[in-house]
Amino acid sequence: MPYPMDLLSSRAVIRPGKFAIVPPEGLVNNVxxxxxxxxxxxxxxxxxxxSFVEYLVNVEPEGENLQGFGGxxxxxxxxxxxxxxxxxSYTESEFITLDGGGYFYCPPSDYMCFKNDSGEVAKLLLYKQRxxxxxxxxPKAVVGNVNxxxxxxxxxxxxxxxKDLLPSHLDFDMNMHILTFSSPGCHPFVETHVQEHGAYILSGEGLYNLDNEWFPVKKGDFIWFGPFVPQAVYSVGREPLSYIYSKDCNRDAKI
Structure with a gap:
């Protein structure tokens, strides 16, 4: 890792219990x-x-998890x-190939396994929740491609x-969506709701309202939205602002 070229600074904004903006420049690797x-x-x-965990994973050639993730x-x-x-899934014998835009949901009754035998690095978003x-x-296993x-x-x-990536029926207590805003484009109103989101920006730039403060965001940023945090975005870049995000759904609030 080289020495810094300027004063140390970061675009990260961390508000525990409320929201977070995590830019790629500050990420570290975990064992x-x-x-x-x-x-x-x-x-x-x-x-x-x-209430969930999300990872950014670079799978090197011959990288794998064959013992299982989740379950x-x-x-x-x-x-x-x-x-x-x-x-x-751990209990299945046949592997399924995912290219860019491909996805796989593994139900809580089984473990997810993966391997990279392509000879090139694969970049993944990985998600888990109870x-x-x-x-x-x-819920049953789901395979698809956003394209x-x-x-x-x-x-x-x-x-x-x-775009909805998972079925909307009651078997599932979560979904994954892709939302794309043309430039200029924006939410129809400032949303305030019980659902959490974890959003990874796939393309573009925007100005995001989080808890009634405006923040610049761009491709490669990750945003966590806590329950009831006001949220809305304007797309401001030269290309559409697009992100994939998680949402808890189809369940009543607990007391």
Whole structure:
């Protein structure tokens, strides 16, 4: 790692219990058991107030986790940002190939496994949370690619497009979405809701309202939105602002 070229500074904004903006420049690698030849950065965890954990993973050639990730009540999701990996549930025998835009949801009853035998680095988003079981409903494994999903207008706005990656029925207590704002484009109003989000910006630049403060964000940034934090964005760059984000859903609030 080279010496810094200027005064140390960061665009990171960390408000525990409320929200966080995590730019890529400050990420560090973590050693996590079962992961071989993987450079892993933990983007968010319960230590900041989140109810889930999300990682940015560079899987080197021959990198893998064949012992399993999640399971025992923990549901997992992987999204391939670039490169190629092979994934499967631990109890299944056949691997599935994911290219850029590909994703795999593994239910809480099983473990996710993956390997990289492509010869090139694969870049992934990896997600886990404890499943909120609803009697009579059981989620199943889901495989897809965002490039094969039709987008729809978000709240009737043609300038904002939405893709749902997981089924919307009650088997699932979470979903993953991709929201894309043309420039200029924005939310129809400042949202305030109980759902949490973890958002990774895939392209573009924007100004994000978080708890009624405005912050610049851009491709490669990760944003955690805590429950009930006011939030909205304007797309301000030369290309559409697009991000993939998690959402808890389909369950009543606990007391």
């Amino acid at each position: 996590i058991p079962r992961f071989k030849n993987c450079k892993i950065s933990i983007l968010v965890s319960p230590k900041i107030g989140a 025992e009540g923990i549901e997992t999701f992987v999204f391939c940002l670039s490169g190629q990996i092979k994934v499967k 499943h909120d079981h609803l009697p009579g409903y059981e 094969q999903i039709e987008s729809c207008d978000y709240d009737g706005m043609e300038s904002v497009q939405l």
